[in-house]
Amino acid sequence: MHGLRFAFGTLSVLRVRVERWDRASARRAMLTAPLVGLLLGALAGALGAAANWRGGPLLAAVLAVAVPAALTRGLHLDGLADVADGLGSGKPAQDALRIMKQSDIGPFGVLTLLLVMLGQIACFAGQFAISTERGALAALTAAVAGRCALGWGCRRSVPAARPGGLGAMVAGTVPLSGALGVSLLSASVLALIGGHARFALALTLGQLAAVALLRRCERRFGGVTGDVLGAMVETASTAALLALALGP
Template identity: 35%
Template sequence: MAPLRDIAAESALALQFLSRLPVGGRTIYSPERWARIPCWFGMVGLVLGLLAAAALWLGAAVLPQPVAVVLTLGLMALVTGGLHEDGLADAVDGMGGGRTPERALEIMRDSHIGSYGVLALVMAVLLQAACLAHMPLAWAMGALVLAHVFSRSVMALALGQGRYLRPRGAGTGLDRPLGPKGLVLTLAAISCAMGVGFMLALPAVAMVLAMVISAGGAGLWLHLTRRKIQGDTGDTLGAAQMISATACLIGLVAWL
């Protein structure tokens, strides 16, 4: 029974970390369980992606699809507490305004948002909305699932490289290799997302193309940030999620 309790606790902690959904409680926390939650990031993305797809389907039943898309993106920002959107804005501010690694990190810690961050956030949301509004409804639903899963899997893989900088921060204690369990869970989540995509008529080649573009966009971003600040922060990883998700949607709409 202990392994089952650990599995339930780790997945609940991962869902708590990446969303505001009311799951679990303080009693499920332990440092060992906390260190393993990146293994579940892909599965959390699957839950969030299915929620987003359901919201879009319901919204499009009574509203024009572009309106339903904007409302769905707004709902998901509320569900996640704007965690990744905040990371994107702070990280781009730091990268754009910090001439030295120290200054870049200082800007990222600042709660205020600058012009670089505003532009990056607006561009990302507009691109996501435009891509989803341009797709057939079934494609858009599948795209949401794939983007949510793959972008959070990218975060988990990046954390597993052990380059987290902050001694105290959102990712503290999470930067350990995923190991066989984490890789299996991540691949399972991606496979499930692709299965949903198949059911919603997304071509396999389009999904593969989207994931390649998604991985490339996130990888380039992490390469640039690591060159500048010599590692990762919660903000740069949150930005990687937003970039990965946006690039995934661009890859899918490019197939139309």
Template identity: 50%
Template sequence: MADRPRWSDGARLALTTFTVAPVSGPQRLDRAVGGVAMRLGPLVGVLLGLLLGGALALLAAGLPALLAGLLAVGLAALLTRGLHLDGLADTVDAIGSYRSRERALEIMKSPEVGPFGVVTLVLVLGAQAAALAAAADRPLSALSATVAAAVACGRLAVAAGCARGVPAARPGGMGALVAGTVGPVALAVNTLLVAAVAVSAVPQRPWQGPVAVLGGLAVALALRAHLVRRLGGITGDVLGFLSETATTVTLLAAVLFPAASH
């Protein structure tokens, strides 16, 4: 009974962090609640991905595939307030500056987007749109699984960024609230969940979806290690960077080979 408010507040924080769902924020906000939110992030990603997959199917029914993919990417940004895209741009600007750790963290906090960030946003959004266009002719169940697995893998990367032993880069902010709050069991369970969602993503190739998820997670873990060495830990922007990177890699890997005939 004592844990019920923590899980309720954690669910609210997960929804308000990962989506624009019109729910009230948590009444209690601490590291315990933050940890619950990060553990629930992949499940929220599955639900959001199913919604986006259905929207993509509707768009692709009447529009060219690439245009449908671009609109789906825009809808994803709208439904998440562009929060992770902002983290992607800020992190790339900070790392691309080749400045000291302290200066890199200052650049990350700046509201301006530099040239590195702009180019990265164009490339990532373009890659996501192209991958969605390539998947748009799949059966609805496979298309939904593809998008759901990719979006969920992005949130899985956020959970991995908050794994025990990973410090925060600075004492305040979102990173300090959630750093080190996700244990190995929760991370393993979430990985299995997202991989299971991906099994039906690629017609006639049930292995490709889970491999794409593991590939997205592996890239995120490698980048997490580099960013922790470079910055001394994670920040909220780093988590957004990891999310968009894992989502993009998963989408690309899921459409790596031409779709099998069906």
């Protein structure tokens, strides 16, 4: 339960009292993070479904993107923008990390946020246009896929890029078997709920995209940060949505 509180307390706006703040709890939090995604995705899907019934696919798509952003205070979107600025700066690792830590957002971050959110809205609109159920399942898949990526970003073979902060607390806490097991279990649950393997495939492709970003950040920054983990969440979610939009 300490890990579950850690997960909900750090990955959502829900008022959860975190009683333990240590690496053991951090490991459990990263392994149970898909449960946070399950709740956020269910809420986004439900509100999107209601909007689709009365307002149409585009309004439903906007809500499906806005709800997780609001329920996380834009945490992962902020990380995505910071990583885009760091990677786009072309500066040495320490300078890039300093840029990422600044509170403002540069042109690379703004452009990346704009394109990613427009892409997510377009994918959701297409899914809700097919059916309300398909749109709601897409919201669930995207949210769970994003949180599964946290386990891969916190594998024991991935160092922290800098000391201090949430990134250093959770970095290197998750065994490879744990990240793999959570992803396989989440994919199976999504396939069972959705009644089709497309949802499991979408989650899998989302993890591959997130790991590709992680490898780029490892080479560029020397490890993982909280911003990198947030960027992995958004990358996995977006890739899963693209897989659903472009698939059968």
